[in-house]
Amino acid sequence: MRKDTQCVHSGTRKDPNTRGLNTPIYTSSSFEYLDAPENVYPRYFNTPNQKTLIDKLCALENAEDGLIFSSGMAAISTVMLTFLSSGDHVVLQKDIYGGTHHFVTAEFDRFGIQYTFVSNRTEEIEKAVQKNTKIIYIETPSNPLLLITDIEATARIAKANNALSVIDNTFATPINQNPLDFDIDIVAHSGTKYLGGHSDLCCGAVLARKELAGKIWSAAANFGGSLNAITCYLLERSLKTLSVRIEKHNQNARIIAEYLQNDSRIPKVYYPGLESHPGYETAKKQMQGFGGMLAFELGDAAQNPDRFLKNLKLITPALSLGGVETIICSPATTSHEKITDAERAELGITDNLLRLSVGVENAADIIADIDQALTAFNP
Ligand SMILES: Cc1ncc(COP(=O)(O)O)c(C=O)c1O
Known part of the structure; x- marks a missing residue:
């Protein structure tokens, strides 16, 4: 089967x-x-x-x-x-x-x-x-x-x-x-x-x-x-629905990663399905799809990423990942808060880094929410 x-x-x-x-x-x-x-x-x-x-x-x-x-x-x-x-x-x-x-x-x-x-x-x-x-x-x-x-x-x-x-x-x-x-x-x-x-x-x-x-x-x-x-x-x-969910997560994450990569307000995007990702060739060799997770950095204006997160209307700042709804978090204050500042700095987990767990909603709605939050944050 x-x-x-x-x-x-x-x-x-x-x-x-x-x-x-x-x-x-x-x-x-x-x-x-x-x-x-x-x-x-x-x-x-x-x-x-x-x-x-x-x-x-x-x-x-x-x-x-x-x-x-x-x-x-x-x-x-x-x-x-x-x-x-x-x-x-x-x-x-x-x-x-x-x-x-x-x-x-x-x-x-x-x-x-x-x-x-x-x-x-x-x-x-x-x-x-x-x-x-x-x-x-x-x-x-x-x-x-x-x-x-x-x-x-x-x-x-x-x-x-x-x-x-x-x-x-x-x-x-x-x-x-x-x-x-x-x-x-x-x-x-x-x-x-x-x-x-x-x-x-x-x-x-x-x-x-x-x-x-x-x-x-x-x-x-x-x-x-x-x-x-x-x-x-x-x-x-x-x-029973894992396969259909993952197909949609894969599709949405790629669309959103491409959108973020082309937005001048976003200096860095991490998604293994982008050709610019250093692991792209290896990912292609060992993965059938590139997944629903991505990360990006807010620009210099982002002294406090929580301000950006509070501007979001559809996407929820929340712990965990992998659900049908799109959620976002700052790893420095959530999933990776217990490791030291020095270790985070060495890993490249900056205070401006945000991790997006892309859900199965319509990708255009997710993008519209990011766009309005960026505009309100960084006019
Ligand atoms: C990649 C990864 N592995 C393991 C865990 C731990 O899983 P759990 O919270 O179910 O104990 C997490 C939780 O966020 C995770 O993201």
Whole structure:
């Protein structure tokens, strides 16, 4: 089946009692065990609603197995703590979601786990690998600057050094990018974003080969970050339209990126689908679409980007991303507020940088709102 068909059909467990088309919401947290092939329990990641989702996401990511978590950070932290012990070392891309960056800097020292942050350049990633490196962690396109990291090269470096390659595929989604096809070992998602897609749920996912997923499962059952049946159902419902939503997100983001690039009031635009983006060629190689996320800088007149944000009428300044509605945020005061001023400066996350999560509205309406807000802000 092709991706749009998989979105609709893969994993569905039709209602055996009523012959209804949808997977019922199985609310039980207690399951009979005599003569059962396995013990079923929500924290074991194996209830029918959890398995439905795993089957659908495995189909979409070309994975053998996976787990559904209660948040993206539950997924990411569980993967890291499954494979890392005291004395181990991790190489991480610098420009990643601020929460992941903060997880590493706030928690790893007390476990005796060493880490090196590097740019997204293949040579730098390779140079940072040490004898005790166990994980190479990347995010592409990255949050918030939409940097593109070469997935195939990263997987190759990890294999050559007996390390695991892990990627956060949240921005791309399985519709635009399938990292396991490029030999990446483990794919993580914040399902709170595009997979959920309607800004009304929080969840995460991990997809991998059976053997690795089994190891992650052993730790995850101890850490306990599983997802409840009702949210599983909401996510299953959302995934049925993932492909059509992403197609529209891709289209809209490109139109808006081109508009911003041609507006003299906007000095910088970051979108991997623009030929001027430094990662354009790599993105073309590894992505089927360029995604719905972009970032741009306001000009010098923008002493206070909040003033621009307050002028917007349709677009909402809000946390998170990946929903059907267009939202905007200043990474310096939201997603990346916990990293230091010096780190932000080094990454190029200026106070004037705004990250736009382009929704599925009509692109002309989104552009009209940006235009009127810029005009009111910068007449
Ligand atoms: C790229 C990326 N990865 C991971 C996360 C963490 O996900 P969650 O908030 O679902 O824990 C986020 C959240 O913003 C994100 O943007």
